[in-house]
Amino acid sequence: MEVVAHRGASAEIAEHTLGAYIEALEVGADALECDVRLSADGHLVCVHDRDLRRTAGDKGVVSRMELSELSELDFASWKKPWSDLDDEAPDLDPALGGVLTLRTLLATVADYGRPVELAIETKHPTRYGGLVEKRLIETLREFGWAGKKSPVRVMSFSHTALLRAHRLAPDLRMVQLVEKAHHWPVLRPVVPKDWIIGPGIKQLKLHPGLGEHLAREGRRMHVWTVNTEANLRICQDLGVEAVISDKPDLMLRLLGRK
Template sequence: MWKNIVVFIFLMSLSIAQIPDIVAHRGASKDAPENTLAAFELAWEKGADAIEGDFRLTKDNKIVCIHDSTTERTAQQNLVVADSTLAQLRKLDVGIWKDKKWQGQKIPTFQEVVATIPDGKKIYVEIKSSAKIVPFLAQEIVDLKIDIKQIVIIAFDKQVIVEIKKYYPLMKVYLLSNFLKKKQQRRIPSTKKILETLRQINADGIDGIATFLVGKKFVNAIHDAGFEYHTWTINDKATALYFQSLGVESITTDRPYWLRQKLENERAIIEQK
């Protein structure tokens, strides 16, 4: 009986909860090589609300899109991004590791990635470098003349968030968190501690790893305090439905089209009941 009641409550919460924005993790990275223009363009074709990319500062103070601190995993030559120039990095092929059909993909610049964004869509810019990147990023945003409402900054480094807000007080900036680990297990910090941190660094919300340790009470407390709650990286229907029921603002996924279809189909089924 109680199980049926719980299922009923869950279904009811889904019927009234909006489908969160679908953010393409490193582009449509299940199908295309991550953090490449091909992956971002495919994400837009697949109907993503936003793309998410990882950005680092090069030796010559250019901003490039790559997750790791080195090119070892995605290129055939191992360079340290921070110790390499843009010209050196652009010589690398970062597509062929995924499949031969992606051969020739290069590490894109921040400007090239931003240029793919359609009107009304957004980019989640994950800063992988230190706060040293911020002045250069701020200048590139000025040069691009892009609406700052289309740019969201996410970072694990609290100082990055502090510095970004000095340049763009109205830009959305979220603190990334994989939550604390203790003996290989995740542990959610107290709500009080999370809220204190968000206020201290002037963040607009939290972008937390998808774990079932996060519950409705926790997300509600974040929302009630005036902050947003986003989550990453979800590639299965059950987890996505759970976080949708919590009322999160966005879900980051490697499979933007597939996940949206699953959520829309589930809503259609519920509304027919």
């Protein structure tokens, strides 16, 4: 079973920061998961929310800000708000806690000393529509990662977005994320058999029939967000291929890989 670091080692370090991803790599995560949005000047940045109130304490909206503006913000301090009062707490490295571009994350993975996969989610709805997928595939091509041997898979709750990405890079793996169990009957007829399905662990627990149905059909499953031993066991029983976790170190330990 593949262990995927959800927004990095985000239980311990602020999500989507370079520090969180480096920690995930160091503990041995098989893959890294990130969300991407387009800045006003066309840069793909790793940010989950459309606005920055939660992660940077700013009222700005990602799509309306240029990269230079985003680079002035602190994306790490919110995780440990009292650290400045702790004399023994290490100083936060601005390079590890600022806004992270997808290009920097890809370069980090490319330069790492072992193979690492990437699960990249495009966020929708967005003012830029299909431009997000276009820029994503263009960036992957620059790294030589838009073909069959790519370590990257593209994820989205938007089926339309995945169709766009598939048209642009038909050899890339696609992951159809499923937010609610009752969405699957609608998606099932239009999602190709070779696409991966990404249900949430909460839906698998609330609606056990969803996981059982996917398993019977032989659908590959990547499940989010799995942070406990009990939830990991549910995934194992269903034959889940990958678990996406805020706690990659814990998942690896529970799987006996540490």
